[in-house]
Amino acid sequence: MEDVLIKVNxxxxxxxxxxxxxxxxxxxxxxIKPNYILKKAVDDIxxxxxxxxxxxxxxxxxxxxxxxxxxxxxxxxxxxxxxEVGDFIPYRDRKKxxxxxxxxxxxxxxxxxxLPVLESFDLLKHIYRIEEKKYQDNLERFVTLLDMKDFLLxxxxxxxxxxxxxADIAASLLHSPKxxxxxxxxxxxxxxxxxxxxxxxxELNKTDRITMLFTTHDMQDIEKTCDKxxxxxxxxxxxxxxxxxxKERFGNTKQIEVTMDQHQEIVTIENVSIENVSQxxxxxxxxxxxxxxxxxxxxMKEILSTYSVKDFSIIxxxxxxxxxxxxxxxxxx
Ligand SMILES: Nc1ncnc2c1ncn2[C@@H]1O[C@H](COP(=O)(O)OP(=O)(O)OP(=O)(O)O)[C@@H](O)[C@H]1O
Ligand SMILES: [Mg+2]
Numbered sequence: 108m109e110d111v112l113i114k115v116n117x118x119x120x121x122x123x124x125x126x127x128x129x130x131x132x133x134x135x136x137x138x139i140k141p142n143y144i145l146k147k148a149v150d151d152i153x154x155x156x157x158x159x160x161x162x163x164x165x166x167x168x169x170x171x172x173x174x175x176x177x178x179x180x181x182x183x184x185x186x187x188x189x190x191e192v193g194d195f196i197p198y199r200d201r202k203k204x205x206x207x208x209x210x211x212x213x214x215x216x217x218x219x220x221x222l223p224v225l226e227s228f229d230l231l232k233h234i235y236r237i238e239e240k241k242y243q244d245n246l247e248r249f250v251t252l253l254d255m256k257d258f259l260l261x262x263x264x265x266x267x268x269x270x271x272x273x274a275d276i277a278a279s280l281l282h283s284p285k286x287x288x289x290x291x292x293x294x295x296x297x298x299x300x301x302x303x304x305x306x307x308x309x310e311l312n313k314t315d316r317i318t319m320l321f322t323t324h325d326m327q328d329i330e331k332t333c334d335k336x337x338x339x340x341x342x343x344x345x346x347x348x349x350x351x352x353x354k355e356r357f358g359n360t361k362q363i364e365v366t367m368d369q370h371q372e373i374v375t376i377e378n379v380s381i382e383n384v385s386q387x388x389x390x391x392x393x394x395x396x397x398x399x400x401x402x403x404x405x406x407m408k409e410i411l412s413t414y415s416v417k418d419f420s421i422i423x424x425x426x427x428x429x430x431x432x433x434x435x436x437x438x439x440x
Contacts, residue, residue, distance in 0.1 A: 111157055113286070115154050115190050118190060119152075119188060123143045126144045149174050149178070149339075152175060154347050156320065161308075161333045163332070163333035166338055166434075167434050171342040173212070176288050178197070180208060181204050206284075207285070208288065209286070209287040210279055211272075218271075218275060223262055235281070246281065249281075255270070272295075285315070289321045305332050321333060330350065334349060335349055350426060358424040359398055361398050362396075363407070369390060369415065370390055373392065379396045379401065379406065380396075394410065
């Protein structure tokens with residue numbers, strides 16, 4: 108039985124936002140007697156993560172992901188509730204705690220802007236008091252795995268976004284933390300770069316048994332690296348479970364794509380929506396149905412007895428389309 112490593116107990120966090128009205132008079136009024144409203148960014152979030160687990164943390168823009176990551180990494184203090192990571196309380200034990208974790212905020216580099224990458228790493232070696240052997244081993248491994256050889260001597264400000272992100276990820280791991288919080292570590296990175304980052308993360312989880320919480324807007328990131336997903340919306344948690352069970356529970360709409368051997372009159376079938384997806388001279392139609400209303404066998408028989416079919420394939424709903432529907436409120440959790 109794996110041990111629980113991260114305990115998030117009903118945390119909430121609000122921000123005070125200035126309630127500014129338009130116009131100079133209101134700006135003056137605001138200066139004299141500021142008017143604030145409270146915005147609840149995180150509202151009673153509660154979950155646990157076990158040692159070695161890779162968790163995808165999902166939610167639309169402004170749903171409270173970064174705020175939660177900031178509380179987990181000790182930068183922000185929750186207004187209510189508490190967090191325990193191993194023996195630490197992040198926001199209380201911040202000084203000791205940071206040496207135990209790795210953090211990447213994809214939107215903001217933590218490297219020294221004007222220094223070459225390698226010098227920036229060297230600076231971290233001193234800040235974290237990383238012992239030389241460990242530093243050299245990690246450096247060598249990360250340079251190879253993340254393909255960083257070509258830009259190690261370039262100043263950080265000259266790097267492309269994908270290179271900068273790889274450097275930031277390596278930097279967050281030089282001190283061999285066992286727990287990492289990655290907030291959008293693939294944002295703006297091209298397909299090849301993303302793949303490299305994902306492979307690296309998976310490799311690290313295997314070899315070093317790293318525990319990870321990973322926010323992203325790219326479902327492929329999650330599908331390729333995580334076993335579990337937590338989904339939040341408007342600061343509240345709407346899902347906590349395996350990716351497989353998201354598909355199981357919410358992947359109710361299935362599709363069959365049928366290629367006909369010629370143009371045919373399309374007959375409506377009750378509870379089935381039919382869409383023409385023909386391209387360049389073929390005759391392709393997509394039949395969508397709810398698997399709790401209609402069986403695949405029945406629908407296939409219906410199609411085969413009505414049309415002259417050349418080919419067909421069954422399309423399972425991808426995690427991406429399911430998550431999109433969850434965000435859009437089309438499926439209730
Ligand atoms: N320092 C702050 N001051 C005031 N409001 C804030 C602050 N930080 C976050 N917020 C507000 O809290 C809410 C949650 O923000 P957060 O950055 O956690 O969202 P997110 O899920 O990370 O979004 P995204 O996917 O766009 O990164 C938003 O409404 C945001 O405007
Ligand atoms: Mg964010």
